[in-house]
Amino acid sequence: MTSFSAAQRSRVTMLDVALHAGVSKASVSRFIGDDRALLSDAIALRIEHAINELGYRPNQMARGLKRGRTRLIGMLVADIRNPYSIAVMHGVETACRQHGYSLVVCNTDRDDEQERQHLAALRSYNIEGLIVNTLGHHLDQLLELQREMPLVLVDRKVEPLHSDLVGLDNPAAVRMAVEHLEQQGYRDVLLVSEATDGTSSRLERLESFKAEIARRPALTGAVLELDGALQNHLHTFLAKAGPKALFCANGIAALACTQALKALGCHLFEDVGLIALDDLDWYPLVGNGITALAQPTQAIGASAFDCLLKRLRGDTEPTRTLDFLPQLILRGSTTPCRSELAREKRQR
Amino acid sequence: MTSFSAAQRSRVTMLDVALHAGVSKASVSRFIGDDRALLSDAIALRIEHAINELGYRPNQMARGLKRGRTRLIGMLVADIRNPYSIAVMHGVETACRQHGYSLVVCNTDRDDEQERQHLAALRSYNIEGLIVNTLGHHLDQLLELQREMPLVLVDRKVEPLHSDLVGLDNPAAVRMAVEHLEQQGYRDVLLVSEATDGTSSRLERLESFKAEIARRPALTGAVLELDGALQNHLHTFLAKAGPKALFCANGIAALACTQALKALGCHLFEDVGLIALDDLDWYPLVGNGITALAQPTQAIGASAFDCLLKRLRGDTEPTRTLDFLPQLILRGSTTPCRSELAREKRQR
């Protein structure tokens, strides 16, 4: 095992290729870049051979330094362990690779100080564009970055940042959920959400929910934020009469609710219906499965990158907001008919 | 909205700072770097002011070009949607940030061509070290990279690659699982694993399992690979007499098995016990919860980075293999006593 302290020195460079091929660096540069058309076939061939024999790889750092194009995209994620973030990131990454970009992922763990550090780091790497999926405190840094490069928000708005936004059509999603619950015969709906820490999508879902409930005389609705008392609150909710259901505003809420319901000894999902935003792979495993509104995360990620690319290519259109629609995935947790039957059977 | 085609040009550079502070670039460089001790307080202060006023950020690309140190670590992941990979990545990322490194994540989606592309890209960015959690086909590229930088394998060995390896102590883990099942009174154990595509950890678990069964006269064991016929195979297994249990070799297998058992109408987990490697957040939700062997993913990720850092600092010790022990997390899926009771109650 050798030391790597100065490993870079040993790498084959453009000069090596030029010497090996008996041409100038400029020609090699042209071969590497988009000016290959300017080269005679003979020279191009010699260069190609030299490159292959030496295993030459152009140094992106140097290219970036010269041209100002690093082919690097940064992504700031609030919580890398949230399946939604991962799914979107997967979409972004795929799009990046397809267009010759690489992705620098920065997870903030919902921590402002980490967000600050990462933003500083990203700037220092001359990334060409930034995808933001955090609360976006440190507005000053973000604004500074935005002056230097295109920026696109994912899922959550950051108010003073006037930039493209890609995410879910929250009002539509909430309408789909509430409407589905109503159709299935539920009359009392409890929206369970993570704490409203300023995340715009959470707020939108909450507001839309209130509006949706107000529009539907047949329904009663309430809102609950996740906290230590979740189980108690659910206990109270379960004690109510009539067909009732939970609407979990994201995967985290769905996990917490399912856990709490289980702890309460609730028979899933006969005592209470459940519909959740986001579709996680374990939803089918609980009770008769959890009905979900799946977000098109792949498309969201790809679109985010696409926005960046458009801006990088000089698009100066006004900022856009891309709202995607979720897909209703029907499972057992919202079929009270069958559930009621089952309950009666048990009670007999 | 302005165009960003040549945005980089506008960034404030070291020269700007030097002029603004009335000093030389070298002094600014010393201030930025680790040579701040060489500067007089007066000059240091002037530089500091200039930096703050101008909002100067050193350009890592340029620094990297000069020093051969990019402060960039690459990570090659086989499947970014596997919770294990995410968890390890989270550990790596945390360690990176703590030491001033940034992480370039490359997901191969288990695809060899993508692995090739990513390896090429990583090389071109002059990353300082590489963490590999893939099958490692494209040995030529990997070997080439290994000549230029330290490399550490995570979870899976890549045979001809003589490098540090961080992962689970698979024999110990399997022993813990089998022993636990035996103690709980199970007699017939079925190991369920993903297809053995060459992943070393899968093979090790499989081999260890066979050895473990051979050592224990009280136990009978068999092995099953995930495929379309899983449900049929489990059906056959369930038909056997006596207390039996599944041992899922990872989270993917656990998900597939739980799904199949559910589809078979099996009463979880009274008809059959279940223990799973990896601890996913939904394990508590199924039946009385799924007993798990949790991997210390955070530690694994941190150690991987640590190996890299040691090598980068000149450590030339022989390659090490760091094996971590899992932690047994007891849940309802391996408590046949209670289960048997419940089953009898139901049958009455």
Next chain:
DNA sequence: CTGTTAGCGCATTCAA
């Protein structure tokens, strides 16, 4: 302690 100088690897003028 501080400034001057000379590149790191590459792209891009400008001549030839």
Next chain:
DNA sequence: TTGAATGCGCTAACAG
């Protein structure tokens, strides 16, 4: 078509 020269932003000798 090709090559020589210049500089991207920064660090690392070397002098002073």
